[in-house]
Amino acid sequence: MSERITETPREPDEFEQTLGRLQPQTSGISRERLMFLAGQQAARRQLPSHRQRVWPLATAASWLITATIAGLWLQSQQGEPDVQIAKQEPAPAVVPEVIEPPPAATIAESHVTPTDDTPATPQREFDSHWRDAFSLGDDDLLSGRFSRVTAIGVRRLRLPLRPIASENDSPIATATVPDSPATYRHLMQLYLNDQPGFETEGDLL
Amino acid sequence: MDPDELGQLIDVHSAALELYARQWCDDAPDVVQTAFVRLIEQEQTPTSTVAWLYRVVRNAALMQRRSDRRRQSLEARVSQMSPQWFVPSMGECLDSESATHALQEISEECREVVIARIWGKLTFDEISEITNTSSSTAHRRYLEGLDLLRKKLGVSCQNE
Numbered sequence: 001m002s003e004r005i006t007e008t009p010r011e012p013d014e015f016e017q018t019l020g021r022l023q024p025q026t027s028g029i030s031r032e033r034l035m036f037l038a039g040q041q042a043a044r045r046q047l048p049s050h051r052q053r054v055w056p057l058a059t060a061a062s063w064l065i066t067a068t069i070a071g072l073w074l075q076s077q078q079g080e081p082d083v084q085i086a087k088q089e090p091a092p093a094v095v096p097e098v099i100e101p102p103p104a105a106t107i108a109e110s111h112v113t114p115t116d117d118t119p120a121t122p123q124r125e126f127d128s129h130w131r132d133a134f135s136l137g138d139d140d141l142l143s144g145r146f147s148r149v150t151a152i153g154v155r156r157l158r159l160p161l162r163p164i165a166s167e168n169d170s171p172i173a174t175a176t177v178p179d180s181p182a183t184y185r186h187l188m189q190l191y192l193n194d195q196p197g198f199e200t201e202g203d204l205l
Numbered sequence: 206m207d208p209d210e211l212g213q214l215i216d217v218h219s220a221a222l223e224l225y226a227r228q229w230c231d232d233a234p235d236v237v238q239t240a241f242v243r244l245i246e247q248e249q250t251p252t253s254t255v256a257w258l259y260r261v262v263r264n265a266a267l268m269q270r271r272s273d274r275r276r277q278s279l280e281a282r283v284s285q286m287s288p289q290w291f292v293p294s295m296g297e298c299l300d301s302e303s304a305t306h307a308l309q310e311i312s313e314e315c316r317e318v319v320i321a322r323i324w325g326k327l328t329f330d331e332i333s334e335i336t337n338t339s340s341s342t343a344h345r346r347y348l349e350g351l352d353l354l355r356k357k358l359g360v361s362c363q364n365e
Contacts, residue, residue, distance in 0.1 A: 012323075015351065015360050018299050020323050023292040024224035028234035029241075031215050038208045038245045 148191075206250050215241065218255055221324040224290055226262045228308075228316055230269035236262055256331040259321060263335060299358060307357040315350030318343050 012020065044052070219237055226233035240261040244254070251257035290308065291301035308316055317336060321327045327335070332343040354360075 015355060016323060018360075019304065019319075019354070022294060022299060022301055022304055024220040024324055025227075025289050025292055026220040026223050026234075029215065029219050029223070029238050031212070031219075034215060034238065034241050034245070035208055035212060037242060038206060038211045041245045042206075042208065 148194075206245060206247070211241070211245065214244075214254065214258070218258065218325070221320070221326075222258060222262050224324055225259060225317075225320050226266040227290060228313070228320065229263075229266040230273060232269055233266070236265045236269060239265060253331060255325070256327060256335060259325060259327065259331075260335045263317075303358060304354075307354050310357060311350055311353040315346045315353065318346040319350040319354070322347050 219241075222237045222240070223233045226236045230236065240258050243261055244251075244258060289301060290305040293301050308319070311319075314336075318332055321332045321335065322329070329340045329343045329347070332347075333340045336343060338346075
């Protein structure tokens with residue numbers, strides 16, 4: 001049972017007053033520091049709540065980003081295989097003696113095969129030669145006759161290459177010599193054969 | 206808490222709070238300063254600020270004493286390191302050193318109530334809340350402590 005005493009104010013006696021006059025010894029309380037802390041705390045309470053959260057949130061975000069980058073870096077370091085670059089030297093091998101074929105330049109020069117790779121200037125001379133041979137005028141050129149004659153002649157004169165028998169043969173293909181030279185008459189005969197309904201007996205032949 | 210109000214509390218009660226804490230530990234200034242810092246950090250000022258400060262100081266000092274007891278006894282340390290609890294007085298009938306020794310010799314329960322009542326100016330209700338006792342117990346301990354101090358200091362005057 002706790003009994004409660006209603007405190008009646010009374011004047012302290014002489015002994016209590018004498019004790020109360022003794023001043024307690026005080027030492028190291030930093031009043032300035034406490035006042036500074038109080039002012040700081042008061043200023044902090046006056047700030048809006050969202051401004052107090054800015055720096056903690058920014059700190060947390062920076063830590064999160066740092067941890068993410070570190071994790072990605074560690075993951076890339078663990079997943080990357082060790083790459084060793086080894087220079088592979090070719091194995092030594094016996095090189096067979098190369099047997100040089102006989103010079104075929106002289107043969108090739110006398111049997112030059114007309115191909116599409118013929119330079120533009122000889123082709124132009126060739127066309128002018130044909131044009132003179134057929135005595136074609138500008139009207140013939142416009143009508144396409146000259147073009148047809150030229151195409152047939154070139155197609156017929158294009159000579160097939162002889163197939164290479166084996167690798168030991170000469171690497172330079174030898175052009176076959178045509179059976180007969182391309183004469184004016186021969187060419188006209190070929191042209192007329194391609195023209196249905198054309199008179200074979202006429203001024204041209 | 207308003208800084209002006211805090212300054213007034215420091216000026217009036219810091220010395221008595223140090224005396225109150227010094228009966229248990231040597232780091233009384235640190236304990237009192239910590240109590241003031243905790244008061245500053247409070248979102249709402251306590252209803253009875255002075256009684257709140259005494260309660261915080263008491264708890265911190267008792268915790269400090271528990272850690273100090275592992276090293277050496279409190280009495281030996283108090284006698285060695287804090288010989289004076291009061292400012293030396295001139296022309297008073299009570300010597301500060303004698304008062305210090307007399308206070309150190311009475312029981313802890315009585316000393317606590319006497320210090321809180323005389324130098325802390327606390328009511329018995331506030332003291333009872335701080336010490337977790339009843340008001341009558343606090344009053345009884347106070348009277349008992351005063352009688353012991355009179356005997357030790359050789360004062361012949363009677364209470365009341």
